[in-house]
Structures are given as structure tokens and as C-alpha cells.
Amino acid sequence: MKTISIFNQKGGVGKTTTVVNLATALSKLGKKILVIDFDPQANTTTGLGLDKSKVEKSIYKMFYEEDSFENYIVKTEDGAYLIPSENALSGLEVELVSLDERERLTMLSSIIKEIGDDFDLIIIDCPPSLGLLSLNALVASDSIIIPIQTEYYALEGVSELMNTYKSIKSSVKEDLEIEGVLLCMFDGRCKLSYEVVEEVKSYFKSKVFKTMIPRNIKLAEAPSYGKSVIVYDEKSKGARAYLNLASELIENIKKESKEKENFKKKTKEKISEESKDYNQELRKDEKDKKLQKDEEKNQVIRNDEKNIG
Numbered sequence: 008m009k010t011i012s013i014f015n016q017k018g019g020v021g022k023t024t025t026v027v028n029l030a031t032a033l034s035k036l037g038k039k040i041l042v043i044d045f046d047p048q049a050n051t052t053t054g055l056g057l058d059k060s061k062v063e064k065s066i067y068k069m070f071y072e073e074d075s076f077e078n079y080i081v082k083t084e085d086g087a088y089l090i091p092s093e094n095a096l097s098g099l100e101v102e103l104v105s106l107d108e109r110e111r112l113t114m115l116s117s118i119i120k121e122i123g124d125d126f127d128l129i130i131i132d133c134p135p136s137l138g139l140l141s142l143n144a145l146v147a148s149d150s151i152i153i154p155i156q157t158e159y160y161a162l163e164g165v166s167e168l169m170n171t172y173k174s175i176k177s178s179v180k181e182d183l184e185i186e187g188v189l190l191c192m193f194d195g196r197c198k199l200s201y202e203v204v205e206e207v208k209s210y211f212k213s214k215v216f217k218t219m220i221p222r223n224i225k226l227a228e229a230p231s232y233g234k235s236v237i238v239y240d241e242k243s244k245g246a247r248a249y250l251n252l253a254s255e256l257i258e259n260i261k262k263e264s265k266e267k268e269n270f271k272k273k274t275k276e277k278i279s280e281e282s283k284d285y286n287q288e289l290r291k292d293e294k295d296k297k298l299q300k301d302e303e304k305n306q307v308i309r310n311d312e313k314n315i316g
């Protein structure tokens with residue numbers, strides 16, 4: 008199981024649209040996906056068909072109640088599972104401040120650990136800020152997907168975002184990875200969009216997903232029906248783009264885990280090779296010592312014989 012945060016402190020770049028549609032697309036491809044809406048705006052919650060004013064068992068409540076985690080998970084009509092949010096979650100930011108530094112950052116991690124290995128993937132929607140809610144989401148994640156809107160100020164705030172990422176990596180979560188950078192709301196008729204794509208690629212290099220999300224009216228309409236675009240209009244460009252992204256992500260994760268396995272295997276082989284060499288050397292050393300001792304003994308005997316003679 009892997010946990011991925013969809014993160015960019017800039018507002019309106021396509022985080023929630025990506026969470027809702029990527030999660031649904033992955034479910035459609037047979038994966039068991041849990042979405043955690045960790046934004047007090049609760050747009051993912053409504054986008055997946057729930058009335059946020061009627062939510063009782065939200066992620067916010069999970070921080071205070073003793074109930075078992077299954078009771079907070081809802082199966083959405085679009086196929087993914089969801090732990091919903093509610094506006095009251097914004098209060099958590101203030102409440103976390105009173106905790107000690109480590110606990111303040113690891114509260115969501117502890118909750119996710121309880122969920123265990125029930126899902127193939129957990130996807131977290133983050134609020135548009137670098138506050139404690141986002142930091143908790145990053146610390147709880149194995150990797151992040153950074154959606155970037157292909158518009159004039161696309162890279163604005165990216166250095167701040169990268170500084171936050173690096174500071175989390177060097178303090179609490181050494182192995183936090185960038186899963187990929189996703190170009191959103193791409194407009195093929197606009198020259199500027201192509202320029203922004205080049206700019207983002209020269210900054211993030213191979214980390215940029217091959218799939219780009221086009222600006223598509225169906226993507227904007229679907230949330231008002233409480234549906235993902237995959238269910239709202241499966242043939243739309245938006246739906247196809249998120250289905251492609253889901254396949255690309257699955258391939259990347261497969262590749263990554265193969266590489267990790269190979270690395271583990273190679274390290275194991277290297278260790279066993281080294282210990283073999285070491286044992287051989289040890290045996291040779293012992294043999295040499297024994298030969299030397301034998302030689303010394305023989306010398307004593309020879310001397311004795313000489314003396315007797």
C-alpha cells in the first residue's frame with residue numbers, strides 16, 4: 008500500500024479535480040482506493056457525491072473519537088472509498104499547535120497506520136496552504152503529486168513548495184518522494200500553455216507525468232452533479248486524460264517497486280558475496296596460522312632431535 012498526497016499550496020490549480028478523478032479512474036482499473044479529504048473546504052467530499060453538511064463521521068472526528076476506523080469510510084457511487092471532510096477541520100490547525108513538535112506533525116500518520124494494508128492506494132487531498140494540515144498530509148505520505156496549472160504564474164510558489172518538501176524530507180520523512188508533477192488545465196489553442204509546459208519540464212525534468220490534463224468543460228461541470236467525470240461523461244477528453252494518468256501511475260509504481268526489489272536483491276547478493284569472501288579469507292588465515300604452527304612444531308622437533316643426536 009502506498010499513500011500519495013496531492014499537494015500544491017497554490018489555490019485552484021486542480022488538486023481536488025485530480026483527487027476525485029484519479030481515484031475514480033484507478034478504481035475503474037480495478038484498484039482499491041481510499042480517498043482522504045483533508046481540506047476543510049470539503050470539495051472532494053461533495054465532488055464524490057456526499058452532502059458535506061450531513062457528514063457525521065469525518066476525518067476531523069477521527070482525531071477525537073475512539074471509534075473503529077471502518078466506521079468513517081464511505082463507499083462512493085463512483086467506486087472509490089472516502090473518509091469525508093467537514094468545515095470544522097479548519098479548527099484542527101489551531102488545536103494541533105498545542106501539541107509537542109513531533110506529535111503535531113504525525114497525527115494523520117498515526118491514523119493512517121491504523122488503516123493498515125486494506126487498500127492498494129490512499130490518496131489525500133490537501134488544502135491550499137503550507138499550514139499544519141498540509142504538513143501532516145506530507146508526513147503521512149510516501150510520495151506527492153504536484154498539480155500545476157498551465158498558466159502565466161505556473162511556477163510561482165514552487166520554490167516555497169520545494170523548500171517545504173525538502174525540510175520535511177530532512178526532518179521527519181526522509182523517504183518522501185515526488186511521484187510526479189501533473190500539468191493541469193492545458194489549453195492546446197493557447198501558445199502560452201506550450202511555453203509553460205516547457206518551463207515546468209525544464210524545472211522538474213523527468214518528474215513530469217507524460218499525461219497532461221486538458222482544460223475541459225466536463226471536468227468543471229461534473230462536481231455540481233456530485234460525480235467524477237469518469238461517471239459523468241466517460242467519453243469526454245477529461246475522463247480519458249484521467250484514465251491515462253491512472254494507467255501511467257500504475258506503471259510507474261510497478262516500475263518503482265521492481266527497482267526497489269532489484270536493489271534489495273543486489274544488496275543482499277553483495278552482502279552474501281562479501282561475507283563469502285570474508286569467510287574464505289578467514290579460513291585461509293586459519294590455514295596459514297595452522298601451517299605456521301605446524302612448521303614451528305616441526306622445527307622444535309628437529310632441534311630436539313639434533314640436540315639428542
Ligand SMILES: Nc1ncnc2c1ncn2[C@@H]1O[C@H](COP(=O)(O)OP(=O)(O)OP(=O)(O)O)[C@@H](O)[C@H]1O
Pocket residue numbers: 017018019020021022023024025046048050133134135191192193220221222223224226227228230245
Ligand atoms: N482540467 C480542467 N478543466 C476545466 N476546469 C477545471 C479543470 N481542472 C479544474 N477545473 C476547475 O477549476 C477550479 C479549481 O479546480 P480544483 O478545485 O480542482 O482546484 P484545487 O487546487 O483543489 O483548489 P483549492 O486550492 O481551492 O482546493 C474548479 O472549479 C474546477 O472545476
Ligand SMILES: [Mg+2]
Pocket residue numbers: 022023024046050132133
Ligand atoms: Mg481543492
